[in-house]
Amino acid sequence: MKVSIVDDNELMRENIAKRISATNDIQVVGVFADGQYLLDYLETCNSEDLPDVILMDIEMPTNGIYTTGIVKSKFTSIDIIMLTVFDDDNTIYEAIKAGALGYLLKEEPSETIIKAIQDIKNGGSIISPSIARKIIRFVATPEQSKKSKPAENPLTKREVEILGLISNGHTNPQIAEKLFISYETVRKHVRNIYEKLQVSNRTSAAKRAIDNRWLPE
Amino acid sequence: MKVSIVDDNELMRENIAKRISATNDIQVVGVFADGQYLLDYLETCNSEDLPDVILMDIEMPTNGIYTTGIVKSKFTSIDIIMLTVFDDDNTIYEAIKAGALGYLLKEEPSETIIKAIQDIKNGGSIISPSIARKIIRFVATPEQSKKSKPAENPLTKREVEILGLISNGHTNPQIAEKLFISYETVRKHVRNIYEKLQVSNRTSAAKRAIDNRWLPE
DNA sequence: GACACAATACTCCAATTGAGGTATTTTAGG
DNA sequence: CCTAAAATACCTCAATTGGAGTATTGTGTC
Numbered sequence: 001m002k003v004s005i006v007d008d009n010e011l012m013r014e015n016i017a018k019r020i021s022a023t024n025d026i027q028v029v030g031v032f033a034d035g036q037y038l039l040d041y042l043e044t045c046n047s048e049d050l051p052d053v054i055l056m057d058i059e060m061p062t063n064g065i066y067t068t069g070i071v072k073s074k075f076t077s078i079d080i081i082m083l084t085v086f087d088d089d090n091t092i093y094e095a096i097k098a099g100a101l102g103y104l105l106k107e108e109p110s111e112t113i114i115k116a117i118q119d120i121k122n123g124g125s126i127i128s129p130s131i132a133r134k135i136i137r138f139v140a141t142p143e144q145s146k147k148s149k150p151a152e153n154p155l156t157k158r159e160v161e162i163l164g165l166i167s168n169g170h171t172n173p174q175i176a177e178k179l180f181i182s183y184e185t186v187r188k189h190v191r192n193i194y195e196k197l198q199v200s201n202r203t204s205a206a207k208r209a210i211d212n213r214w215l216p217e
Numbered sequence: 218m219k220v221s222i223v224d225d226n227e228l229m230r231e232n233i234a235k236r237i238s239a240t241n242d243i244q245v246v247g248v249f250a251d252g253q254y255l256l257d258y259l260e261t262c263n264s265e266d267l268p269d270v271i272l273m274d275i276e277m278p279t280n281g282i283y284t285t286g287i288v289k290s291k292f293t294s295i296d297i298i299m300l301t302v303f304d305d306d307n308t309i310y311e312a313i314k315a316g317a318l319g320y321l322l323k324e325e326p327s328e329t330i331i332k333a334i335q336d337i338k339n340g341g342s343i344i345s346p347s348i349a350r351k352i353i354r355f356v357a358t359p360e361q362s363k364k365s366k367p368a369e370n371p372l373t374k375r376e377v378e379i380l381g382l383i384s385n386g387h388t389n390p391q392i393a394e395k396l397f398i399s400y401e402t403v404r405k406h407v408r409n410i411y412e413k414l415q416v417s418n419r420t421s422a423a424k425r426a427i428d429n430r431w432l433p434e
Numbered sequence: 435g436a437c438a439c440a441a442t443a444c445t446c447c448a449a450t451t452g453a454g455g456t457a458t459t460t461t462a463g464g
Numbered sequence: 465c466c467t468a469a470a471a472t473a474c475c476t477c478a479a480t481t482g483g484a485g486t487a488t489t490g491t492g493t494c
Contacts, residue, residue: 096356125349129341135352136342139313143360156470169421171450185472191453192470200452201480203420204386210427373440388480402442408483409440417482418450 002050003117004030006038006064007057007083012106016055016083019110026117034060035067042075050075053117056100058084058091065091065098072099079120083113089134096135103131153214154196162189164215167206219267220334221247223255223281224274224300229323233272233300236327243334251277252284259292267292270334273317275301275308282308282315289316296337300330306351313352320348370431371413379406381432384423 003026007013010033017028029051032038039062042050054071058064068080081102082095092103102116105128116126127135155163165175172190176183190202199205209215220243224230227250234245246268249255256279259267271288275281285297298319299312309320319333322345333343344352372380382392389407393400407419416422426432 093356096353099357101350101353119346122346123350124346125353126346127344127349127353129336129339129343132342132344132349133318133340135356136313136318136344138356139310139352140316158471166420167424169416169418169424171418173450181471182473184474187451188473189471190451194452199386201386201388202451203383203423206420206423207384207386375441390480398441399443401444404481405443406441407481411482419481 001026001052002029004051004054006032008033008060020114023114035062054080055083056080058086065094068100069098081116092134101125103127159193163193163209166202167209218242218269219244219246220270221268222272223249225250225277237331240331252279271297272300273297275303282311285317286315298333309351318342320344376410380410380426383419384426
Protein backbone atom coordinates (compact mmCIF):
# COMPACT_ATOMS: atom_id res chain seq x y z
CA MET A 1 0.00 0.00 0.00
CA LYS A 2 1.41 3.37 -1.04
CA VAL A 3 1.44 6.10 1.58
CA SER A 4 2.46 9.77 1.31
CA ILE A 5 3.25 12.04 4.23
CA VAL A 6 2.78 15.80 4.43
CA ASP A 7 4.28 17.65 7.40
CA ASP A 8 6.23 20.86 7.62
CA ASN A 9 8.47 19.54 10.37
CA GLU A 10 11.29 17.60 8.74
CA LEU A 11 12.17 15.51 11.78
CA MET A 12 8.55 14.57 12.24
CA ARG A 13 7.89 13.48 8.67
CA GLU A 14 11.09 11.48 8.37
CA ASN A 15 10.43 9.90 11.72
CA ILE A 16 6.90 8.88 10.75
CA ALA A 17 8.12 7.61 7.38
CA LYS A 18 10.70 5.41 9.02
CA ARG A 19 8.31 4.09 11.65
CA ILE A 20 5.54 3.08 9.27
CA SER A 21 7.71 1.76 6.45
CA ALA A 22 8.97 -0.93 8.79
CA THR A 23 5.66 -2.65 8.02
CA ASN A 24 5.95 -4.74 4.89
CA ASP A 25 2.60 -3.91 3.29
CA ILE A 26 3.26 -0.18 3.62
CA GLN A 27 5.49 1.68 1.22
CA VAL A 28 6.15 5.40 1.60
CA VAL A 29 6.00 6.95 -1.86
CA GLY A 30 6.37 10.60 -1.09
CA VAL A 31 7.22 12.89 1.78
CA PHE A 32 6.33 16.58 1.47
CA ALA A 33 6.88 19.69 3.56
CA ASP A 34 3.78 21.50 2.33
CA GLY A 35 0.33 20.82 0.92
CA GLN A 36 1.24 22.55 -2.33
CA TYR A 37 4.24 20.25 -2.90
CA LEU A 38 1.91 17.28 -2.50
CA LEU A 39 -0.60 18.73 -4.95
CA ASP A 40 2.16 19.43 -7.47
CA TYR A 41 3.41 15.89 -7.10
CA LEU A 42 -0.03 14.32 -7.52
CA GLU A 43 -0.56 16.26 -10.75
CA THR A 44 2.56 14.68 -12.26
CA CYS A 45 1.64 11.15 -11.16
CA ASN A 46 0.35 8.40 -13.40
CA SER A 47 -2.84 7.15 -11.85
CA GLU A 48 -1.24 3.81 -10.96
CA ASP A 49 1.47 5.65 -9.02
CA LEU A 50 -0.92 7.71 -6.88
CA PRO A 51 -0.68 7.02 -3.17
CA ASP A 52 -3.51 5.06 -1.56
CA VAL A 53 -3.38 6.98 1.69
CA ILE A 54 -2.01 10.36 2.77
CA LEU A 55 -1.01 11.26 6.32
CA MET A 56 -1.71 14.97 6.53
CA ASP A 57 -0.50 17.57 8.98
CA ILE A 58 -2.54 20.77 9.28
CA GLU A 59 -0.29 23.69 10.11
CA MET A 60 1.57 24.43 6.89
CA PRO A 61 1.73 27.36 4.44
CA THR A 62 -0.76 25.51 2.25
CA ASN A 63 -2.75 24.14 5.13
CA GLY A 64 -3.79 20.53 5.49
CA ILE A 65 -7.52 21.11 5.54
CA TYR A 66 -7.47 23.08 2.31
CA THR A 67 -5.14 20.52 0.75
CA THR A 68 -7.43 17.71 1.83
CA GLY A 69 -10.36 19.36 0.08
CA ILE A 70 -8.43 19.70 -3.17
CA VAL A 71 -7.07 16.16 -3.07
CA LYS A 72 -10.50 14.64 -2.38
CA SER A 73 -12.07 16.60 -5.22
CA LYS A 74 -9.44 15.68 -7.80
CA PHE A 75 -8.33 12.22 -6.69
CA THR A 76 -11.34 10.53 -5.17
CA SER A 77 -9.59 7.21 -4.61
CA ILE A 78 -7.05 8.66 -2.19
CA ASP A 79 -7.94 8.42 1.49
CA ILE A 80 -6.64 11.00 3.92
CA ILE A 81 -5.80 10.67 7.60
CA MET A 82 -5.16 13.84 9.57
CA LEU A 83 -2.08 13.50 11.77
CA THR A 84 -1.77 16.63 13.86
CA VAL A 85 -1.53 18.20 17.28
CA PHE A 86 -4.72 20.24 16.80
CA ASP A 87 -7.68 19.04 18.80
CA ASP A 88 -10.06 21.98 18.83
CA ASP A 89 -13.64 21.36 17.76
CA ASN A 90 -13.54 23.59 14.73
CA THR A 91 -10.39 22.15 13.23
CA ILE A 92 -11.74 18.63 13.63
CA TYR A 93 -15.04 19.59 12.08
CA GLU A 94 -13.45 21.38 9.13
CA ALA A 95 -11.08 18.48 8.49
CA ILE A 96 -13.95 16.03 8.33
CA LYS A 97 -15.96 18.37 6.11
CA ALA A 98 -12.96 18.60 3.81
CA GLY A 99 -12.99 14.82 3.46
CA ALA A 100 -10.58 13.39 6.03
CA LEU A 101 -11.51 9.82 6.93
CA GLY A 102 -9.24 9.40 9.93
CA TYR A 103 -7.94 11.75 12.61
CA LEU A 104 -4.92 10.94 14.75
CA LEU A 105 -2.97 12.97 17.26
CA LYS A 106 0.79 12.90 16.81
CA GLU A 107 1.18 11.33 20.21
CA GLU A 108 -0.27 8.05 18.92
CA PRO A 109 2.14 5.08 18.84
CA SER A 110 3.36 3.69 15.53
CA GLU A 111 1.08 0.66 15.72
CA THR A 112 -1.99 2.87 15.85
CA ILE A 113 -0.89 4.87 12.81
CA ILE A 114 -0.16 1.67 10.94
CA LYS A 115 -3.51 0.19 11.92
CA ALA A 116 -5.22 3.39 10.79
CA ILE A 117 -3.60 3.11 7.36
CA GLN A 118 -4.60 -0.52 7.01
CA ASP A 119 -8.15 -0.04 8.31
CA ILE A 120 -8.92 2.94 6.16
CA LYS A 121 -8.70 0.90 2.97
CA ASN A 122 -10.95 -1.65 4.63
CA GLY A 123 -13.76 0.83 5.10
CA GLY A 124 -12.88 1.69 8.68
CA SER A 125 -11.75 4.86 10.40
CA ILE A 126 -9.37 5.20 13.31
CA ILE A 127 -9.79 8.26 15.47
CA SER A 128 -7.80 9.19 18.56
CA PRO A 129 -10.00 8.73 21.64
CA SER A 130 -10.03 12.38 22.71
CA ILE A 131 -10.94 13.41 19.16
CA ALA A 132 -13.60 10.72 18.96
CA ARG A 133 -15.17 12.11 22.11
CA LYS A 134 -15.43 15.54 20.56
CA ILE A 135 -16.99 14.17 17.40
CA ILE A 136 -19.53 12.24 19.45
CA ARG A 137 -20.42 15.37 21.37
CA PHE A 138 -20.86 17.16 18.08
CA VAL A 139 -23.23 14.51 16.73
CA ALA A 140 -25.14 14.42 20.01
CA THR A 141 -25.70 18.19 20.00
CA PRO A 142 -29.21 19.00 18.80
CA GLU A 143 -29.24 20.89 15.51
CA GLN A 144 -30.81 24.04 16.79
CA SER A 145 -28.62 24.52 19.86
CA LYS A 146 -25.60 24.81 17.54
CA LYS A 147 -27.11 28.11 16.48
CA SER A 148 -28.01 31.07 18.67
CA LYS A 149 -30.58 30.48 21.36
CA PRO A 150 -34.12 31.52 20.38
CA ALA A 151 -35.74 34.49 22.08
CA GLU A 152 -38.49 33.91 24.58
CA ASN A 153 -41.89 33.52 22.99
CA PRO A 154 -44.30 36.18 24.29
CA LEU A 155 -47.31 34.83 22.40
CA THR A 156 -50.29 32.87 23.65
CA LYS A 157 -51.11 29.39 22.38
CA ARG A 158 -53.78 30.67 20.02
CA GLU A 159 -51.51 33.37 18.72
CA VAL A 160 -48.78 30.86 17.96
CA GLU A 161 -51.35 28.75 16.16
CA ILE A 162 -52.43 31.67 14.01
CA LEU A 163 -48.87 32.78 13.39
CA GLY A 164 -48.13 29.26 12.19
CA LEU A 165 -50.90 29.50 9.60
CA ILE A 166 -49.68 32.94 8.57
CA SER A 167 -46.21 31.48 8.09
CA ASN A 168 -47.68 28.89 5.79
CA GLY A 169 -49.10 31.63 3.63
CA HIS A 170 -52.72 31.50 4.74
CA THR A 171 -54.84 34.65 4.47
CA ASN A 172 -57.02 35.88 7.31
CA PRO A 173 -60.26 34.55 5.73
CA GLN A 174 -58.61 31.14 5.29
CA ILE A 175 -57.44 31.12 8.89
CA ALA A 176 -60.91 32.05 10.12
CA GLU A 177 -62.42 29.15 8.24
CA LYS A 178 -59.78 26.72 9.41
CA LEU A 179 -60.12 27.62 13.08
CA PHE A 180 -63.90 28.04 13.02
CA ILE A 181 -63.71 31.60 14.31
CA SER A 182 -64.75 34.86 12.71
CA TYR A 183 -62.65 36.80 10.26
CA GLU A 184 -62.67 39.79 12.60
CA THR A 185 -61.36 37.73 15.46
CA VAL A 186 -58.48 36.51 13.37
CA ARG A 187 -57.64 40.10 12.54
CA LYS A 188 -57.70 41.02 16.20
CA HIS A 189 -55.32 38.18 17.03
CA VAL A 190 -53.05 39.21 14.20
CA ARG A 191 -52.90 42.78 15.45
CA ASN A 192 -52.12 41.57 18.95
CA ILE A 193 -49.30 39.47 17.52
CA TYR A 194 -47.87 42.47 15.68
CA GLU A 195 -47.96 44.54 18.82
CA LYS A 196 -46.18 41.92 20.89
CA LEU A 197 -43.55 41.34 18.24
CA GLN A 198 -43.20 45.01 17.37
CA VAL A 199 -43.73 44.39 13.67
CA SER A 200 -46.27 45.69 11.23
CA ASN A 201 -46.80 43.05 8.61
CA ARG A 202 -47.36 39.32 8.42
CA THR A 203 -44.17 38.44 6.63
CA SER A 204 -42.04 40.03 9.36
CA ALA A 205 -44.05 38.18 11.96
CA ALA A 206 -43.61 34.90 10.09
CA LYS A 207 -39.88 35.49 9.83
CA ARG A 208 -39.60 36.03 13.56
CA ALA A 209 -41.53 32.87 14.24
CA ILE A 210 -39.36 30.81 11.92
CA ASP A 211 -36.04 32.34 13.02
CA ASN A 212 -36.88 31.73 16.66
CA ARG A 213 -38.30 28.26 16.01
CA TRP A 214 -41.54 29.08 17.76
CA LEU A 215 -43.51 26.88 15.40
CA PRO A 216 -43.80 23.11 15.60
CA GLU A 217 -42.06 21.42 12.65
CA MET B 218 -13.50 1.00 38.26
CA LYS B 219 -17.00 -0.42 38.50
CA VAL B 220 -18.56 -1.71 35.31
CA SER B 221 -22.06 -3.07 34.64
CA ILE B 222 -23.08 -5.12 31.64
CA VAL B 223 -26.50 -5.25 29.99
CA ASP B 224 -27.10 -7.92 27.35
CA ASP B 225 -30.04 -10.23 26.78
CA ASN B 226 -27.79 -13.10 25.70
CA GLU B 227 -26.65 -14.89 28.82
CA LEU B 228 -23.58 -16.49 27.27
CA MET B 229 -22.50 -13.17 25.86
CA ARG B 230 -22.82 -11.17 29.06
CA GLU B 231 -21.09 -13.76 31.20
CA ASN B 232 -18.37 -14.11 28.62
CA ILE B 233 -17.75 -10.35 28.52
CA ALA B 234 -17.82 -10.13 32.30
CA LYS B 235 -15.21 -12.83 32.60
CA ARG B 236 -12.98 -11.33 29.94
CA ILE B 237 -12.91 -7.80 31.31
CA SER B 238 -12.75 -8.64 34.99
CA ALA B 239 -9.38 -10.28 34.40
CA THR B 240 -8.07 -6.71 34.42
CA ASN B 241 -7.31 -5.62 37.94
CA ASP B 242 -8.64 -2.05 37.77
CA ILE B 243 -11.99 -3.28 36.43
CA GLN B 244 -14.61 -4.75 38.68
CA VAL B 245 -17.93 -6.00 37.29
CA VAL B 246 -20.65 -4.84 39.68
CA GLY B 247 -23.78 -5.94 37.88
CA VAL B 248 -24.83 -8.04 34.94
CA PHE B 249 -28.34 -7.61 33.58
CA ALA B 250 -30.46 -9.28 30.92
CA ASP B 251 -32.59 -6.21 30.18
CA GLY B 252 -32.44 -2.44 30.36
CA GLN B 253 -35.27 -2.37 32.87
CA TYR B 254 -33.39 -4.63 35.27
CA LEU B 255 -30.45 -2.24 35.12
CA LEU B 256 -32.69 0.77 35.79
CA ASP B 257 -34.30 -1.03 38.74
CA TYR B 258 -30.88 -1.83 40.12
CA LEU B 259 -29.55 1.72 39.74
CA GLU B 260 -32.56 3.08 41.65
CA THR B 261 -31.69 0.92 44.67
CA CYS B 262 -28.00 1.85 44.58
CA ASN B 263 -26.27 4.21 46.99
CA SER B 264 -24.50 6.81 44.89
CA GLU B 265 -21.09 5.45 45.89
CA ASP B 266 -22.09 2.02 44.59
CA LEU B 267 -23.19 3.22 41.16
CA PRO B 268 -21.17 1.79 38.27
CA ASP B 269 -18.74 4.10 36.53
CA VAL B 270 -19.30 2.60 33.11
CA ILE B 271 -22.04 0.50 31.52
CA LEU B 272 -21.56 -1.78 28.53
CA MET B 273 -24.92 -1.69 26.79
CA ASP B 274 -26.41 -4.03 24.23
CA ILE B 275 -29.25 -2.67 22.11
CA GLU B 276 -31.67 -5.43 21.21
CA MET B 277 -33.57 -6.14 24.41
CA PRO B 278 -37.20 -5.85 25.56
CA THR B 279 -36.29 -2.51 27.16
CA ASN B 280 -33.92 -1.47 24.41
CA GLY B 281 -30.44 -0.16 24.99
CA ILE B 282 -30.94 3.21 23.34
CA TYR B 283 -33.97 4.02 25.44
CA THR B 284 -32.20 2.75 28.53
CA THR B 285 -29.17 4.88 27.75
CA GLY B 286 -31.32 7.99 27.57
CA ILE B 287 -32.88 7.27 30.97
CA VAL B 288 -29.56 6.46 32.63
CA LYS B 289 -27.88 9.60 31.29
CA SER B 290 -30.74 11.79 32.46
CA LYS B 291 -30.87 10.37 35.98
CA PHE B 292 -27.24 9.43 36.63
CA THR B 293 -25.10 11.91 34.79
CA SER B 294 -21.82 10.54 36.12
CA ILE B 295 -22.27 7.14 34.48
CA ASP B 296 -20.67 6.73 31.06
CA ILE B 297 -22.17 4.31 28.57
CA ILE B 298 -20.50 2.31 25.85
CA MET B 299 -22.72 0.59 23.29
CA LEU B 300 -21.60 -2.98 22.67
CA THR B 301 -23.71 -4.43 19.92
CA VAL B 302 -23.90 -6.05 16.51
CA PHE B 303 -25.94 -3.18 15.02
CA ASP B 304 -24.06 -0.99 12.61
CA ASP B 305 -26.77 0.82 10.68
CA ASP B 306 -26.55 4.60 10.47
CA ASN B 307 -29.74 5.26 12.31
CA THR B 308 -29.00 3.04 15.29
CA ILE B 309 -25.58 4.62 15.68
CA TYR B 310 -27.03 8.11 15.44
CA GLU B 311 -29.80 7.42 17.94
CA ALA B 312 -27.38 5.84 20.39
CA ILE B 313 -25.13 8.88 20.31
CA LYS B 314 -28.10 11.20 20.66
CA ALA B 315 -29.22 9.21 23.67
CA GLY B 316 -25.84 9.85 25.28
CA ALA B 317 -23.57 6.90 24.47
CA LEU B 318 -19.91 7.95 24.59
CA GLY B 319 -18.42 4.84 23.00
CA TYR B 320 -19.60 2.39 20.37
CA LEU B 321 -18.08 -1.04 19.92
CA LEU B 322 -19.03 -4.00 17.81
CA LYS B 323 -19.16 -7.32 19.62
CA GLU B 324 -16.44 -8.66 17.37
CA GLU B 325 -13.87 -6.42 19.09
CA PRO B 326 -11.18 -8.25 21.11
CA SER B 327 -11.13 -8.05 24.90
CA GLU B 328 -8.25 -5.59 24.93
CA THR B 329 -10.22 -3.10 22.90
CA ILE B 330 -13.21 -3.31 25.22
CA ILE B 331 -10.95 -2.90 28.22
CA LYS B 332 -9.18 0.06 26.64
CA ALA B 333 -12.57 1.61 25.86
CA ILE B 334 -13.60 1.35 29.50
CA GLN B 335 -10.35 2.89 30.69
CA ASP B 336 -10.28 5.65 28.09
CA ILE B 337 -13.85 6.73 28.61
CA LYS B 338 -13.15 7.89 32.15
CA ASN B 339 -10.14 9.75 30.77
CA GLY B 340 -12.24 11.86 28.47
CA GLY B 341 -11.70 9.70 25.39
CA SER B 342 -14.02 7.62 23.24
CA ILE B 343 -13.27 4.35 21.51
CA ILE B 344 -15.30 3.58 18.44
CA SER B 345 -15.01 0.51 16.20
CA PRO B 346 -13.41 1.55 12.90
CA SER B 347 -16.41 0.72 10.70
CA ILE B 348 -18.68 2.67 13.04
CA ALA B 349 -16.25 5.57 13.15
CA ARG B 350 -16.34 5.72 9.37
CA LYS B 351 -20.10 6.06 9.40
CA ILE B 352 -20.01 8.79 12.01
CA ILE B 353 -17.42 10.69 9.98
CA ARG B 354 -19.61 10.40 6.91
CA PHE B 355 -22.49 11.74 8.94
CA VAL B 356 -20.52 14.76 10.13
CA ALA B 357 -19.19 15.40 6.63
CA THR B 358 -22.66 15.43 5.10
CA PRO B 359 -23.78 19.03 4.52
CA GLU B 360 -26.73 20.00 6.66
CA GLN B 361 -29.11 20.71 3.84
CA SER B 362 -28.46 17.57 1.82
CA LYS B 363 -29.76 15.56 4.77
CA LYS B 364 -33.12 17.05 3.88
CA SER B 365 -34.92 16.94 0.54
CA LYS B 366 -33.19 18.59 -2.39
CA PRO B 367 -34.42 22.10 -3.21
CA ALA B 368 -36.53 22.68 -6.29
CA GLU B 369 -35.07 24.49 -9.26
CA ASN B 370 -35.28 28.25 -8.95
CA PRO B 371 -37.30 29.70 -11.84
CA LEU B 372 -36.74 33.32 -10.84
CA THR B 373 -34.46 35.95 -12.34
CA LYS B 374 -31.70 37.63 -10.37
CA ARG B 375 -33.76 40.74 -9.72
CA GLU B 376 -36.76 38.68 -8.67
CA VAL B 377 -34.66 36.73 -6.18
CA GLU B 378 -33.37 40.01 -4.81
CA ILE B 379 -36.87 41.33 -4.33
CA LEU B 380 -38.11 38.07 -2.87
CA GLY B 381 -35.26 38.28 -0.38
CA LEU B 382 -36.43 41.68 0.78
CA ILE B 383 -40.00 40.42 0.96
CA SER B 384 -38.81 37.55 3.13
CA ASN B 385 -37.23 40.05 5.48
CA GLY B 386 -40.58 41.72 5.92
CA HIS B 387 -40.09 44.74 3.67
CA THR B 388 -43.14 46.36 2.06
CA ASN B 389 -43.25 47.29 -1.60
CA PRO B 390 -42.64 51.01 -0.96
CA GLN B 391 -39.60 50.09 1.17
CA ILE B 392 -38.28 47.81 -1.53
CA ALA B 393 -38.72 50.48 -4.16
CA GLU B 394 -36.71 52.91 -2.10
CA LYS B 395 -34.00 50.42 -1.35
CA LEU B 396 -33.52 49.38 -4.96
CA PHE B 397 -33.97 52.86 -6.44
CA ILE B 398 -36.79 51.76 -8.69
CA SER B 399 -40.42 52.82 -8.77
CA TYR B 400 -43.08 51.40 -6.52
CA GLU B 401 -45.02 50.25 -9.55
CA THR B 402 -42.05 48.35 -10.88
CA VAL B 403 -41.66 46.52 -7.61
CA ARG B 404 -45.29 45.52 -7.78
CA LYS B 405 -44.80 44.22 -11.29
CA HIS B 406 -41.86 42.11 -10.18
CA VAL B 407 -43.82 40.82 -7.25
CA ARG B 408 -46.69 39.76 -9.47
CA ASN B 409 -44.30 38.02 -11.83
CA ILE B 410 -42.84 36.17 -8.86
CA TYR B 411 -46.29 35.05 -7.75
CA GLU B 412 -47.10 33.78 -11.21
CA LYS B 413 -43.88 31.80 -11.49
CA LEU B 414 -44.27 30.31 -8.03
CA GLN B 415 -48.01 29.78 -8.38
CA VAL B 416 -48.80 31.61 -5.16
CA SER B 417 -50.91 34.63 -4.40
CA ASN B 418 -49.40 36.38 -1.42
CA ARG B 419 -46.00 37.43 -0.22
CA THR B 420 -45.82 35.18 2.81
CA SER B 421 -46.29 32.07 0.65
CA ALA B 422 -43.64 33.33 -1.71
CA ALA B 423 -41.25 33.98 1.19
CA LYS B 424 -41.88 30.51 2.56
CA ARG B 425 -41.04 28.91 -0.78
CA ALA B 426 -37.85 30.92 -1.00
CA ILE B 427 -36.77 29.93 2.50
CA ASP B 428 -37.78 26.28 2.23
CA ASN B 429 -35.89 25.94 -1.04
CA ARG B 430 -32.90 27.92 0.18
CA TRP B 431 -33.05 30.25 -2.79
CA LEU B 432 -31.86 33.17 -0.71
CA PRO B 433 -28.27 33.86 0.29
CA GLU B 434 -27.77 33.39 4.04
C1' DG C 435 -29.12 43.02 -36.46
C1' DA C 436 -32.88 40.25 -34.93
C1' DC C 437 -35.01 38.21 -31.10
C1' DA C 438 -36.12 36.81 -26.57
C1' DC C 439 -36.10 38.05 -22.01
C1' DA C 440 -35.36 40.97 -18.18
C1' DA C 441 -36.13 45.23 -16.08
C1' DT C 442 -38.36 49.29 -15.94
C1' DA C 443 -42.89 52.14 -15.47
C1' DC C 444 -47.65 53.22 -15.61
C1' DT C 445 -53.20 52.79 -14.98
C1' DC C 446 -57.41 50.94 -12.93
C1' DC C 447 -60.05 48.19 -9.69
C1' DA C 448 -61.01 45.07 -5.93
C1' DA C 449 -59.56 42.51 -1.98
C1' DT C 450 -56.79 42.17 1.90
C1' DT C 451 -54.30 44.04 5.39
C1' DG C 452 -52.94 47.26 9.20
C1' DA C 453 -54.35 50.51 12.95
C1' DG C 454 -57.61 52.38 15.93
C1' DG C 455 -61.38 51.40 18.75
C1' DT C 456 -65.14 48.77 22.06
C1' DA C 457 -67.30 44.80 24.12
C1' DT C 458 -68.65 40.00 25.57
C1' DT C 459 -67.55 35.32 26.86
C1' DT C 460 -64.14 31.64 28.40
C1' DT C 461 -60.39 29.99 30.89
C1' DA C 462 -57.08 29.68 34.44
C1' DG C 463 -55.24 30.81 38.99
C1' DG C 464 -55.31 32.57 43.58
C1' DC D 465 -65.72 33.19 44.19
C1' DC D 466 -63.19 36.59 41.95
C1' DT D 467 -60.08 38.44 38.86
C1' DA D 468 -56.75 38.73 35.09
C1' DA D 469 -55.69 37.12 30.88
C1' DA D 470 -57.16 35.05 26.66
C1' DA D 471 -60.31 34.36 23.15
C1' DT D 472 -64.08 35.84 20.87
C1' DA D 473 -66.65 39.45 17.89
C1' DC D 474 -67.75 43.73 15.71
C1' DC D 475 -66.94 48.77 13.54
C1' DT D 476 -64.34 52.25 10.75
C1' DC D 477 -60.74 54.18 7.79
C1' DA D 478 -56.50 54.27 5.28
C1' DA D 479 -52.70 51.85 3.29
C1' DT D 480 -51.02 48.00 1.07
C1' DT D 481 -51.55 44.27 -1.70
C1' DG D 482 -53.14 41.38 -5.60
C1' DG D 483 -54.83 40.95 -10.43
C1' DA D 484 -55.26 42.60 -15.17
C1' DG D 485 -53.60 45.20 -18.57
C1' DT D 486 -49.93 47.97 -21.81
C1' DA D 487 -45.47 49.91 -23.01
C1' DT D 488 -40.53 51.27 -23.19
C1' DT D 489 -35.72 50.33 -22.44
C1' DG D 490 -31.68 47.48 -21.66
C1' DT D 491 -29.02 43.08 -22.32
C1' DG D 492 -27.30 39.24 -23.96
C1' DT D 493 -27.14 35.57 -27.59
C1' DC D 494 -27.32 33.45 -31.93
